[in-house]
Amino acid sequence: MKRICFVLQVKKHRLEEYKLRHKQVWPEMLQALRESGWRNYSLFLREDGLLVGYLETPDFQAAVDSMARREVNRRWQTEMAEFFDLGGEHADRAITPLEEIFHLE
Amino acid sequence: MKRICFVLQVKKHRLEEYKLRHKQVWPEMLQALRESGWRNYSLFLREDGLLVGYLETPDFQAAVDSMARREVNRRWQTEMAEFFDLGGEHADRAITPLEEIFHLE
Numbered sequence: 001m002k003r004i005c006f007v008l009q010v011k012k013h014r015l016e017e018y019k020l021r022h023k024q025v026w027p028e029m030l031q032a033l034r035e036s037g038w039r040n041y042s043l044f045l046r047e048d049g050l051l052v053g054y055l056e057t058p059d060f061q062a063a064v065d066s067m068a069r070r071e072v073n074r075r076w077q078t079e080m081a082e083f084f085d086l087g088g089e090h091a092d093r094a095i096t097p098l099e100e101i102f103h104l105e
Numbered sequence: 106m107k108r109i110c111f112v113l114q115v116k117k118h119r120l121e122e123y124k125l126r127h128k129q130v131w132p133e134m135l136q137a138l139r140e141s142g143w144r145n146y147s148l149f150l151r152e153d154g155l156l157v158g159y160l161e162t163p164d165f166q167a168a169v170d171s172m173a174r175r176e177v178n179r180r181w182q183t184e185m186a187e188f189f190d191l192g193g194e195h196a197d198r199a200i201t202p203l204e205e206i207f208h209l210e
Binding site for chain 2: 003007022030033034038040
């Protein structure tokens, strides 16, 4: 398993709605993530909108590509796009993993 | 186990040295972290110095307090303080966990 961390910025005036949406993620979206190898996946939000994602997966590029091929992910990302300042780009295409500089099992 | 994520800012001109130091964390510091309940603990660094910490622990406050009582942690944090803009405050005292808004096992 590889450990992956990424950071995005949620629009500050949309934080509460973004949080609410993530209490109600569609079951078929959760299933797609599982099938695509997203494990122990968490999202954390700072009060200013800084969003941190953490997951564990055997192959991150394969996990992203698997989601990118799925209709449910396209629908989800289209609905989520308005929460980010990415000019309409889907957030899952804007993910750049940070460098892991330390790990303790 | 609770999942904890925190964010700090490393001085941009000290990133390489900070990374190097984390390839050589003292064995007694690693042991102190283990004994204090820090599990699956990673640090991730963005190119601009944004530092993300992720760990799993039964009780985060207890994990922090256990480290705070240890001499090895005081020595480590004193050496690390110069990498942060915290006015000399130890980074482990500046940690504020972010809100977890989503989790998938």
